[in-house]
Amino acid sequence: MPRVLAFRHVPFEGLGRIEPVLRARGYDIDYADLYLPAPPLPDISRYHALIFMGGPMSVNDGLPYLRREEQYIRDAIGRGTPLLGVCLGAQLIAHALGAAVRRNTVSEIGWFEIEFTQAARRDPLFQALTAPEPVFHWHGETFDLPPGAELLASSQRCPNQAFRVGDDIYGLQFHLEVTPPMIADWCRQDENCADVRELDHQIDPERYAARLAKLADTVFGNWCENVLRRTVR
Numbered sequence: 001m002p003r004v005l006a007f008r009h010v011p012f013e014g015l016g017r018i019e020p021v022l023r024a025r026g027y028d029i030d031y032a033d034l035y036l037p038a039p040p041l042p043d044i045s046r047y048h049a050l051i052f053m054g055g056p057m058s059v060n061d062g063l064p065y066l067r068r069e070e071q072y073i074r075d076a077i078g079r080g081t082p083l084l085g086v087c088l089g090a091q092l093i094a095h096a097l098g099a100a101v102r103r104n105t106v107s108e109i110g111w112f113e114i115e116f117t118q119a120a121r122r123d124p125l126f127q128a129l130t131a132p133e134p135v136f137h138w139h140g141e142t143f144d145l146p147p148g149a150e151l152l153a154s155s156q157r158c159p160n161q162a163f164r165v166g167d168d169i170y171g172l173q174f175h176l177e178v179t180p181p182m183i184a185d186w187c188r189q190d191e192n193c194a195d196v197r198e199l200d201h202q203i204d205p206e207r208y209a210a211r212l213a214k215l216a217d218t219v220f221g222n223w224c225e226n227v228l229r230r231t232v233r
Helices: 018-024 064-079 088-096 180-188 190-198 209-231
Strands: 003-007 028-032 049-052 083-086 101-116 133-143 149-154 162-165 169-172
Touching: 018 028, 018 209, 049 064, 049 088, 064 083, 064 088, 083 088, 088 101, 088 133, 088 162, 088 169, 101 190, 133 190, 133 209, 180 190
Parallel strands: 003 028, 003 049, 049 083, 083 169
Antiparallel strands: 101 133, 101 149, 149 162, 162 169
């Protein structure tokens, strides 16, 4: 049975819609919460894939547990272990591969369209998607593309929205995994209150939720199948 390890950075940013997609395909899921005091350190060799979730902190904050996660990323790449990063997780993967992470020109919080590149049309995860899609965002930073990466998606406010390195390393700046209750909860969290105060409109958690659910099933389902093809014999 395939096993996935998901790295969380705050309690309220979990796998969301990724979890039922994994469960439906028979994956076992464990969590690593290295931000907690004296957490157990995982043995990544026991897992077929690693997922790095989002969080309100910055890759550039110098937090020891983020540096440890970057070492796990490099070790996993050396082992050929598939990786998926979401928001902060994508920035961690990019940074671990030598790319800069910096403030974006504007914060991107709420529903905004992304457009898929020509490379996405050849990509196992995104090949079925050609038209612009409204997805959920919550970030004030962005990443440069790491060496050898292919750009898969962009938005008007943030050009680097998704990338792939090799066959198995993916970073998504946007949040396909969120549900309406997750979005509503994020808006109430103390860590996010400064972001919420800066908004010139109230976020509607339901606005594109039905479409986002279909996109999540497609993209994360394709990711699961890609992992199975490459790692499980």
